[in-house]
Amino acid sequence: MNNRILxxxxxxxxxxxxxxxxxxxxxxxxELVENAIDAKSTSIVVEIREGGKTFIRVxxxxxxxxxxxITLAFERHATxxxxxxDDLNTILSLGFxxxxxxxxxxxxQIELITKTDxxxxxxxxxxxxxxxxxxxxxxxxxxxxxxxxxxxxxxxARLKFMKSDSTExxxxxxVVSRLAMAHPNIAIRFINNNNIVxxxxxxxxxxxxxxxxxxxxxxxxxxxxxxxxxxxVLHAFVAKPSFHRGNRQLQSFFxxxxxxxxxxxxxxVEEAYRxxxxxxxxxxCFLYLTMPPELVDVNIHPTKLEIKFSNEEILxxxxxxxxxxxxxxxxxxxxxxxxxxxxxxxxxxxxxxxLPSVNRNHPEREKKYExxxxxxxxxxxxxxxxxxxQNHIIPxxxxxxxxxxxxxxxxxxxxxxxxxxxxxxxxxINISQIRIIGQLFHTYLVGEYNEALYxxxxxxxxxxxxxxxxxxxxxxxxxxxxHLLVPTVVELTFAEWxxxxxxxxxxxxxxxxxxxxxxxxxxxxxxxxxxGEPEAKGFFQEIVDHLINDxxxxxxxxxxxxxxxxxxxxxxAKDKLDVTEMNELLKRLETLENPYTCPHGRPxxxxxxxxxxxxxxxxx
Numbered sequence: 001m002n003n004r005i006l007x008x009x010x011x012x013x014x015x016x017x018x019x020x021x022x023x024x025x026x027x028x029x030x031e032l033v034e035n036a037i038d039a040k041s042t043s044i045v046v047e048i049r050e051g052g053k054t055f056i057r058v059x060x061x062x063x064x065x066x067x068x069x070i071t072l073a074f075e076r077h078a079t080x081x082x083x084x085x086d087d088l089n090t091i092l093s094l095g096f097x098x099x100x101x102x103x104x105x106x107x108x109q110i111e112l113i114t115k116t117d118x119x120x121x122x123x124x125x126x127x128x129x130x131x132x133x134x135x136x137x138x139x140x141x142x143x144x145x146x147x148x149x150x151x152x153x154x155x156x157a158r159l160k161f162m163k164s165d166s167t168e169x170x171x172x173x174x175v176v177s178r179l180a181m182a183h184p185n186i187a188i189r190f191i192n193n194n195n196i197v198x199x200x201x202x203x204x205x206x207x208x209x210x211x212x213x214x215x216x217x218x219x220x221x222x223x224x225x226x227x228x229x230x231x232x233v234l235h236a237f238v239a240k241p242s243f244h245r246g247n248r249q250l251q252s253f254f255x256x257x258x259x260x261x262x263x264x265x266x267x268x269v270e271e272a273y274r275x276x277x278x279x280x281x282x283x284x285c286f287l288y289l290t291m292p293p294e295l296v297d298v299n300i301h302p303t304k305l306e307i308k309f310s311n312e313e314i315l316x317x318x319x320x321x322x323x324x325x326x327x328x329x330x331x332x333x334x335x336x337x338x339x340x341x342x343x344x345x346x347x348x349x350x351x352x353x354x355l356p357s358v359n360r361n362h363p364e365r366e367k368k369y370e371x372x373x374x375x376x377x378x379x380x381x382x383x384x385x386x387x388x389x390q391n392h393i394i395p396x397x398x399x400x401x402x403x404x405x406x407x408x409x410x411x412x413x414x415x416x417x418x419x420x421x422x423x424x425x426x427x428x429i430n431i432s433q434i435r436i437i438g439q440l441f442h443t444y445l446v447g448e449y450n451e452a453l454y455x456x457x458x459x460x461x462x463x464x465x466x467x468x469x470x471x472x473x474x475x476x477x478x479x480x481x482x483h484l485l486v487p488t489v490v491e492l493t494f495a496e497w498x499x500x501x502x503x504x505x506x507x508x509x510x511x512x513x514x515x516x517x518x519x520x521x522x523x524x525x526x527x528x529x530x531x532g533e534p535e536a537k538g539f540f541q542e543i544v545d546h547l548i549n550d551x552x553x554x555x556x557x558x559x560x561x562x563x564x565x566x567x568x569x570x571x572x573a574k575d576k577l578d579v580t581e582m583n584e585l586l587k588r589l590e591t592l593e594n595p596y597t598c599p600h601g602r603p604x605x606x607x608x609x610x611x612x613x614x615x616x617x618x619x620x
Contacts, residue, residue: 022103024162025052025151026171031100032146033179036060037186037257039144042202046176047191051168053159056148064116064144067123070135074101074127104148106130107155111147115140129154173197177213178252178259181286184209206237206286214250218243218284225326229318232291238269238323239284240330241276241597250284255296260307268316272323275467276594277601287319328594333454333605431605432590436582442575445582451610458577458585460598465588467599479511482529488537491521492544499547506547512540 022028029046036044039062049055065073104110105127115122122140126133152159162168169192180188180200187202200209210219221243227234239250253265265287273283295310309315434447434454445456473479492500497520500507507514511528524540577585589595589604597603614620 022100022107023158024171025056025168026175028052028056028104028108028148028151029058029172030175030179031104032056032058032148033176033188035100036062036144037179037183039063041143041186043187045189045191046172048169048172049193051162051165052148052172053151053162053165053168054149056151057145059143059145061141061143064119064122064142065112065114066116067119070112070114070123070125071132074105074130102130107158108151108153109149111149112145113138113140113147114144115142117142174249180213181206181209181252182254182257182259206235206288210237210286218250223326223330225322227318227322231295232289232315232318234319234322235288235290236323236326237286237288238326241273241283241327241601242603244277244281244283246281248282251282252286254286254288255307256290256293258307262307264309264312264316265319268319269323271320272327275599275601276327276597279600281601285323333596333603333607430590431595432583432587434586436579436586439577439582445577445585447586453608453610453613454605455607456586456589456605457598457603458575458582460602460604461585461589461595463598464592464595464604465585468592468594474510477509479509480529481511481513481526483513483526484524488524489517489521490524490537490540494520496520496544496547497522500544503547507540507543510543512543 022031025048029048029052033044033046036058039060041060041062043061045057045059047055047057047059106129109129110125110127112125112127113122121137124134124136124138126135152162163171173190173192176188176190177198180186180190180198184200184206185202185204187200189199190197198213200212207219207222207224210222218239221240222237223240224235224237226236248266251266251269253260253262269283269285269287277283296307434449434456436445436447438446439458440446440455443458445454445458445461447454447456497516500514500522501516504514511526512524513526515523515525517523524537527537527540595604611620
């Protein structure tokens with residue numbers, strides 16, 4: 001009788017494993033660069049040709065592979081990172097499963113050159129489809145070089161599903177970029193078809209890496225702050241709301257030096273930016289979290305891109321609040337330039353004008369935050385588009401050091417203001433001090449302050465005023481309720497009824513007095529007065545729908561509803577206002593948490609400097 005269950009041979013097993021770990025050239029690059037990082041490298045060079053399909057070379061100056069361990073390194077589940085199951089709870093290295101090299105070697109032709117400090121000479125090893133072809137001694141420097149040729153040459157089905165060279169190159173660029181951002185203390189160079197795509201300095205400065213990889217314009221629009229909470233440290237680099245993207249490509253999250261994908265962190269960022277961005281626009285951010293490894297599980301995904309946190313709710317609240325407070329600390333008034341053609345500037349003379357925060361009469365917040373400016377004068381060559389630019393002064397960024405009361409206060413930092421534009425028009429702006437000089441198109445208020453012209457969208461401003469007033473009512477549990485003469489009967493499914501019964505207190509906070517009426521039916525005895533009975537019933541059903549999935553998300557939908565109501569109640573464009581009404585609107589705007597954008601993310605105030613206007617009239 002033939003056995004129906006057979007044990008796969010090692011080559012077949014490795015090819016199957018390769019499907020989990022190595023699905024395209026970018027996966028190979030990721031595994032090899034992570035190994036180089038784990039080897040304590042300070043310099044890594046990644047070179048590819050034809051999208052990585054025919055040639056990938058990763059060279060590092062790390063510790064190298066000992067001669068006795070070379071052949072074992074290509075066996076499945078061979079690793080230097082783990083000794084027993086308990087080590088998984090404290091793992092900090094990027095790789096630890098011991099599958100990468102075995103998987104890569106099974107679907108490619110590999111050349112390996114490596115040397116350790118303890119060896120007089122290095123070793124050159126060649127493998128095809130996982131089989132050793134040759135092994136020789138060779139003269140080389142300390143470190144390791146992997147050359148991967150003809151990826152998937154022995155699995156034509158996989159090769160057939162590769163994308164174009166440009167697409168595969170884009171995937172690799174994304175991987176190398178994020179690894180470079182995750183490890184700013186390592187100099188990483190990426191070369192495509194003999195052209196340098198980017199090169200980082202390895203000096204540990206994240207802003208320098210942003211300049212090298214994503215460009216000076218993004219670096220000029222980045223805020224940096226640091227916050228601590230118990231055992232969690234957050235270093236955040238977040239872009240101004242006016243500097244956004246139509247996708248999430250420029251959102252990067254790093255945990256203990258590992259780039260990850262996290263819906264939790266993604267939702268934290270977008271919640272913090274909500275009402276600051278236009279619809280269908282996404283924030284730009286680079287978040288670095290450091291926490292004890294036992295609070296993170298990185299072993300839930302074959303490529304370790306997805307992780308689990310031990311206490312997601314605390315982390316979500318912490319990060320969302322940190323980013324929101326840091327954003328609202330800034331001056332978010334966009335400055336309009338009338339210049340149509342941008343003159344060429346010498347990079348060595350480029351200095352960014354930092355816009356200090358608006359004084360919004362919040363003394364407690366002013367005391368809590370201690371903003372500082374760091375003049376980054378580190379000079380190093382930056383390589384972009386295969387060109388080296390020397391003596392480049394990296395742009396200054398707004399930087400804050402903020403710690404919660406539970407953490408140790410940071411060491412005082414000496415502030416240098418040598419390169420700050422002392423004539424900045426935005427120092428100590430107080431919105432209520434803007435002098436209104438008229439109304440434009442019965443839609444925009446026109447004002448002046450400190451040699452700058454301001455245009456204020458009266459509809460957006462009043463909409464924000466009403467929105468925050470409504471929101472504060474709900475947050476303070478001071479919602480006015482309306483008792484119904486005849487209770488409303490609502491029939492629910494069992495799941496909906498259970499969700500309502502489990503969240504009675506939450507519904508009361510929203511102004512709904514609900515009681516069980518039997519047979520999966522409830523009575524609504526009171527509703528929020530601001531909604532009115534007809535609209536309240538529909539909104540109650542919306543709450544129930546989302547309670548089934550996640551009751552914490554209800555607040556989001558409540559805010560969305562408030563936005564819609566604020567639009568209906570706000571001053572409409574084309575309404576003519578007198579001077580008293582205009583000034584009163586500005587005074588109310590000044591007291592808001594966010595006076596810069598309407599609840600939809602559109603700007604409320606824009607400014608133009610006197611200098612820009614005079615240039616248009618050829619006076620300067």
